[in-house]
Amino acid sequence: QLGRELDSTRGLIDALRAQDHEHANRMHTLLGLLELEMYDDAVEFVGEVVGDHRATAEEVAGKIQDPLLAALLVGKATVAAERGVALRLSERTGLPDRLVDPQGLVTVVGNLVDNALDAVAGTAHARVEVELRAEGRAATLTVRDTGPGIPVEQRELIFTEGWSTKQRPAHRERGIGLSLVRRLAERQGGTARVGEAAGGGAEFTVVLPEALTGPEPALTAQGDVRIGPEEESR
Secondary structure, X not given: OHHHHHHHHHXXXXXXXXXXXXXXXXXXXXXXXXXXXXXXXXXXXXXHHHHHHHXXXXXXXXXXXXXXXXXXXXXXXXXXXXXXXXXEEOOOOEEOOOEOOHXXXXXXXXXXXXXXXXXXXXXXXXXXXXXXXXXXXXXXXXXXXOOOOOOHHHOOHHHOOOHHHHOOOOOHHHHOOHHHHHHHXXXXXXXXXXXXXXXXXXXXXXXXXXXXXXXXXXXXXXOOEEOOOOOOOO
């Protein structure tokens, strides 16, 4: 339990660290505009920054009502933007604030998003899509990416403890945390598997049959929500 909480905390800290770095860059930009006496540009810049951040947070919170998980995804959007990756929520995403173990789901989501970002980093038109859906007491998490994918013969091997430290293929980073993801899923009577995403890349799916405290009407999907700006790959 302590190890799981520590892993969740690490994921949030990494996201906050990326946000802090982004904030510092923005402050340097603002300082430069003021020193150059470009006051109108400075006012416009601040307005755009504040508006973008508020819109991102509100859009994520509208679909992910658990505050811990929403905060993680907003932070991961910053991490993705710094790495030139577009991170978005699927149009089918809708998760109420009724999680039995929000820290456990933060660990699962954080690990899968981090591995997806590693897989697509440096590729053209890099994208990662996160989908979280609730049905009754069950929750289904899907993370898709546009990376090289996982060969069929390795789709079970990657969930083995320490696998990534012994292999160095293009998707070597995927081994980090995947054994933990499967253990957390299985402890809740669920499953974790990987397949091929539509159009290539990998698609990780975690099903947790008892993730929510009780049935409620499903949240209404409101279309795709981009939580990280589309950037060209560096």
